[in-house]
Amino acid sequence: xxxxxxxxxxxxxxxxxxxxxxxxxxxxxxxxxxxxxxxxxxxxxxxxxxxxxxxxxxxxxxxxxxxxxxx
Amino acid sequence: xxxxxxxxxxxxxxxxxxxxxxxxxxxxxxxxxxxxxxxxxxxxxxxxxxxxxxxxxxxxxxxxxxxxxxxxxxxxxxxxxxxxxxxxxxxxxxxxxxxxxxxxxxxxxxxxxxxxxxxxxxxxxxxxxxxxxxxxxxxxxxxx
Numbered sequence: 776x777x778x779x780x781x782x783x784x785x786x787x788x789x790x791x792x793x794x795x796x797x798x799x800x801x802x803x804x805x806x807x808x809x810x811x812x813x814x815x816x817x818x819x820x821x822x823x824x825x826x827x828x829x830x831x832x833x834x835x836x837x838x839x840x841x842x843x844x845x846x
Numbered sequence: 847x848x849x850x851x852x853x854x855x856x857x858x859x860x861x862x863x864x865x866x867x868x869x870x871x872x873x874x875x876x877x878x879x880x881x882x883x884x885x886x887x888x889x890x891x892x893x894x895x896x897x898x899x900x901x902x903x904x905x906x907x908x909x910x911x912x913x914x915x916x917x918x919x920x921x922x923x924x925x926x927x928x929x930x931x932x933x934x935x936x937x938x939x940x941x942x943x944x945x946x947x948x949x950x951x952x953x954x955x956x957x958x959x960x961x962x963x964x965x966x967x968x969x970x971x972x973x974x975x976x977x978x979x980x981x982x983x984x985x986x987x988x989x990x
Contacts, residue, residue, distance in 0.1 A: 776930035776990045777916075778958055778972050780951040785975040788953035797977040802960065802967040805974040806935050810965040813909050813936030817859055823847070823894060833980070846981045 778802070798842050808836055847892045854878060854885040855894050859907050863941070866924045868904040868912030896987060906987070909933030909940060916952070921945030921962075930990060931974050938962045 779785040782799055789796050800808075811832040815821055824832075826845050833843045847855075857878065861869040874882045883902050890897040896906035904912045911917075911927040917934040919926050922943045928934035931949070938945030947960045947967075961968040978990045 776932045776974065776976050777952050778931040778934075778947075778949055778960075778974055780954060780956050780958065780972060782973050784951055784953040785973055789975070789977070791953070794977050797975060797979065799973050799975045801970065802972045802974060803970045805932060806962065806965050806967050806970075809909075809932060809935030809939045812932070813939040814942065816909065816936070816940040817863065819856060821852070821856065823892065842976075842979045844979075844981055846984075 778805075798838075800838070804836060808832070808838070811836070847888055847894060850881070851885045851888050851892075851894075854882065855889050858886075858889075858895060858904060859910075862904075862907050862910050862926075863924075866926060868907065868910070871902045871904075893984060893987075909936030916949050918948045919945055920948075929988075935962060935965075935967070939965060 779788065785799055786796070830845050833839070858869060858874065874886070886895070886897060886902050889895050895904060896908070897903065898905045906912065906929050909928050911929045911933070913927065915927045915929060917928040917931060919928050919934050919937040921938045921941050926937055928937055934947045934949065944964070945962045947962060949958045950956060951958060958972055960972065976990060983990050
């Protein structure tokens with residue numbers, strides 16, 4: 776899970792390393808995803824997210840389709 | 847993972863934040879006693895933190911990384927390594943403060959410097975790529 780200067784550079788890096796393309800999102804959406812996923816991580820009453828809670832976070836951010844389906 | 851395990855998990859995270867690095871197993875054993883190792887192993891198995899493969903040392907207390915990575919995060923007057931770009935944004939989110947992420951483009955090596963203010967990146971021009979589908983993130987959490 777890396778940050779790239781541009782989508783073009785992400786594509787070139789994938790090609791250079793022989794990886795199949797996965798999913799690319801903008802940094803703004805990554806910020807929203809991080810807020811939703813991690814903001815409770817240091818809460819004293821933290822409990823593990825259920826699969827359904829995590830999938831709902833992805834769905835809410837329109838990260839849908841088979842690539843974003845949690846096991 | 848029972849309430850006692852969660853208490854130990856919270857202790858690990860609290861110490862990680864305080865120290866700016868992972869607490870060592872020796873430190874945790876001193877602070878928590880002989881309960882530490884079996885609890886850490888249960889927490890690892892439940893994906894509540896990640897231990898090194900060959901010893902009960904903390905490798906990840908996501909979003910924090912115990913080992914140096916390409917993602918350095920400054921927040922709240924301290925700094926940590928994050929496990930990946932997602933986790934780099936996750937450190938300010940977890941601390942509920944603004945932060946700064948330093949990295950570089952894996953393709954061209956150009957420095958990437960991003961302020962995170964109220965959860966938003968400045969500038970927002972960079973892109974984030976995930977190679978591994980979500981169903982397989984925990985197959986090898988060090989490569990996603």
